[in-house]
Amino acid sequence: MRRLIASLAAIAMIALTVSLGNWQLRRADEKAALQAIRDEAAAAGPVDFTGRSGDPGDLVGSLLRVTGQFDDDRTVFLDNRTHNGIAGFYVVAPMRVPGRDRVVMVLRGWAPGDPHDRRRLPDVPGGDRTWTVEGLVEPGIPAGMVLGDWAPGGPEDRIWPRFDPAEYAAWSGLEPFPWILRQTGDSGDGLVRQWVRPGDSIDKHRAYALQWYSFALLFAVLWAWYGFWVPRRRRGKGEPGGHSGHGEP
Numbered sequence: 001m002r003r004l005i006a007s008l009a010a011i012a013m014i015a016l017t018v019s020l021g022n023w024q025l026r027r028a029d030e031k032a033a034l035q036a037i038r039d040e041a042a043a044a045g046p047v048d049f050t051g052r053s054g055d056p057g058d059l060v061g062s063l064l065r066v067t068g069q070f071d072d073d074r075t076v077f078l079d080n081r082t083h084n085g086i087a088g089f090y091v092v093a094p095m096r097v098p099g100r101d102r103v104v105m106v107l108r109g110w111a112p113g114d115p116h117d118r119r120r121l122p123d124v125p126g127g128d129r130t131w132t133v134e135g136l137v138e139p140g141i142p143a144g145m146v147l148g149d150w151a152p153g154g155p156e157d158r159i160w161p162r163f164d165p166a167e168y169a170a171w172s173g174l175e176p177f178p179w180i181l182r183q184t185g186d187s188g189d190g191l192v193r194q195w196v197r198p199g200d201s202i203d204k205h206r207a208y209a210l211q212w213y214s215f216a217l218l219f220a221v222l223w224a225w226y227g228f229w230v231p232r233r234r235r236g237k238g239e240p241g242g243h244s245g246h247g248e249p
Helices: 001-044 165-172 198-237
Strands: 063-070 074-081 088-097 103-112 132-136 176-183
Touching: 001 198, 063 103, 063 176, 074 103, 088 176, 103 132, 165 176
Parallel strands: 103 176
Antiparallel strands: 063 088, 063 132, 074 088, 088 103, 132 176
């Protein structure tokens, strides 16, 4: 019975570590594919946004140039975003495009927070002029850490832990296109846009996969050693639990 339990535990650990290794390889492949799309878009150069397509599948991965005005009152700040160890915000602003009812949500960049008052919003230039921004079209913004339930508050509550298009539409009264423009070009607004490239972490995922596969191999070796090889040697030496042919009948 003890051997059966030990074998089941070993098989479960081998399956788990192999599964984790496979997941890391899939993540590496996904990021490699995403990086290839970005490299292709960068090589092709930005295209001017016409506003005719709202389907994310038509635009995601492309480099887009958009001209319009930012709505300062409906700009939100995603909390708990760091840069070089400094706490701050991602600035997400709706851009009103002339002749279009829907707005383009632009992830403009990172701004530092006030170390003495975390509720104080950074000063970001916006709606007093027309802007032309270039950026990469993405399906959304990765969520930060959210503790417990959260829902957007009143009009003045513009510090958010995450960005959800449906929540934003209900809060702002605006209708955004179903994608995010992650701004890449410099527009002289002082925001930081040192975005992490998907390709930068491919080797890390592959290294993690190798570690998980190594753990799987280790569990397999230990299982074979203690589950089969050691009991066989004991039986051969006539130890308790074994039979050598020289003991009492």
